[in-house]
Amino acid sequence: MSPAKPSLATQQDSIGVLIGLVRSELVRAMEAELQASGVDLRFTQFLILKRLAVAGPMSASELARSVELDGGAMTRQLDQLEGRGLLCRHPHEQDRRALRIELTDAGRTTWQQMTPCNDRVLQAAQKALDATEREQLRDYLERVLQALRTKH
Template sequence: MEAELQSSGIGLRFTQFLILKRLALIGPMSASELARSVELDGGAMTRQLDQLEGKGLLRRQPHEQDRRALRIELTDAGQAMWEQMTPCNEYVLDAAQKALDPTEREQLRDYLERVLLALRDM
């Protein structure tokens, strides 16, 4: 994925791609929720958020119910970047699954979702 991003002129690393993808698909969330969803520790997440915020792709906003907390959300530039990255994501996923027929792709997705749920429950 990272190679595809680079060849498309998108100067982001894979982890940064994942962060933008989560925010684009799920919406604003706390830094700790976001860190869990992309499997980063707090320090690594802070560094990534600082870099992405510096590029104008996301912002930290006060949480609506907890004034001690912040919500991380995409900026308009972050949303535009996600839309630019979406074809890269689709291309890599298609290439990775090209040997599978549609039924096998669906089975693989089901298996992986179940494995991920089991791991999250641990």
Template sequence: MEAELARSGHELNFSQFITIKTLANSKTSVTDLARAAYLHPGAMTRLLDKLEARGILERVADPNDRRALHIHLTDAGQAIWRDIDQCGKRVREAALQGMDSGEREQLLALLERVRDNLQSTTD
């Protein structure tokens, strides 16, 4: 994935890709972003610092709760998401090449079960 991102001119690692993807698809907290990217919350904060410095996202304090932050993609971040989403699609297509739709569905179901099994051992 990182190689495809680099070929497309984006200097992003996989955790940054997952973070941008998560923000593009939902409003979420630092804790939820960390969970999605399999990072410690402190590491996620540092990752967010880097993405914010690049103008990809913005953190805004909640006016009703000083401890809470609203994190969202900037216009530039949305544009990057549209491009890197295509990178993700190309990587998925390459990985699933030669599989029919039934095989793809079966693989997805098995991988989701593996993920769920692993998550239940770490919760």
């Protein structure tokens, strides 16, 4: 007799597993939506452009922290995005050892093209929830995040 595999329902009893599955599906859906819209970017590249569009120019280390990448991975992503003309690196005004990363005009245009993709994915993810449930979910997730952040 072989050992029984845990069922999906049993796996989903773990909030960590469930959150991981939701994140994986959001990434998959976002990449599919980007491809369908003619934007040839991966999810991580989308996050980088989104961060720059929302927060403005920043150092590579600030950007890496904000999208949770290590320095090497960030450098590779920046090289690819800069090679496509979507962002540029300029010397930092106060720290001559650092660089400031900012979107180019093409990067801003691409961001505007990606925003409806993001909206469609998030709307689809929440379609089974009414407005009150969406607000409750947001509240629950914010409280879980806060609890995890204050633990450390």
